[in-house]
Amino acid sequence: MGIFFIIFIILMFTQNKGDNRNSEIFKFLIIGSIIMSVVSTIKPFLSFIAVIALIIFMVSKLNKKKRSDQRKEQYGWDPQRWDNEQGNTGTYENYREAKKNAGKSKVLPQAAVKRKKIVEAFNEKYDLDLTAAQIQGITNATYMSEIWRKEVEAMNRKYENVYEWFQGYTKWLRVYMYVFHVQEITSDIRQQESISMYAFDEVMRYADLFPDLPLAEKIQKVNEKFYSSFDDVSFMIAYRFLESKGRHHNLGNVDLVREDEKLDELLEKYRTDSVVQ
Secondary structure: OOHHHHHHHHHHHHHOOHHHHOOHHHHHHHHHHHHHHHHHOOOHHHHHHHHHHHHHHHHHHHHHHHHHHHHHHHHOOOHHHHHHHHOOOOHHHHHHHHHHHOOOOOOOOOOHHHHHHHHHHHHHHOOOOOOHHHHHHHHHHHHHOHHHHHHHHHHOOOOOOHHHHOOOOOHHHHHHHHHEOOOOOOOOHHHHHHHHHHHHHHHHHHHOOOOOOOHHHHHHHHHHHHOEOOOHHHHHHHHHHHHHOOOOOOOOOOHHHHOHHHHHHHHHHHHHHHHHO
């Protein structure tokens, strides 16, 4: 009767990517399923736990697919399909590369209430406009996603200004949370990347309508249209994120956004100016 637990384990491995496989809850579920699989051969009635888990898992997958299909219909394209066709590197692959050169990170407290306080404090300090439900969702995600756990670890550090936070392989995620006052947050980092691509692409399509305007005026129009808080740094990070995905937009004669080195220089200028003030 342990076959149901074996099916659950197979589905967990085949339907989850590396980010989720390295999470705390994934390891707990796999170890627990192996133990329950052995025990259920002696106590067959315990197999109903695996059946319930399978139902919950499939319903969760169907709900994610439904929301993804709704976004595809709304925007007219699919970021994940686009990435596959373009051969783009995903966030988890970038995370693994960054991890090789990363120093030792500060371990998060195990208690959910303490993790939630970290997100709440960061949300208040930098005016992220995360709702109570989204804060709870991010807290929960730290147990299901290795990358979300690293994001909350980053929130637990001290920064001189928000531009210090705009660093690393998830700068796109941090800019998304910072500039949009109405956000969509999910524990699935691939889905979150798709959501961010949709949002940034819509912004850049609108900016494309004003090829002759200076960058500052483009950003002003974007902020008025989308009720966002872009500045030149966050706008360029969003632009460069789409460029890295092969989604090109015409911003006119804005050479600054086309070179990572100059973007880094501008980030450094903002950090330095903030410290001096």
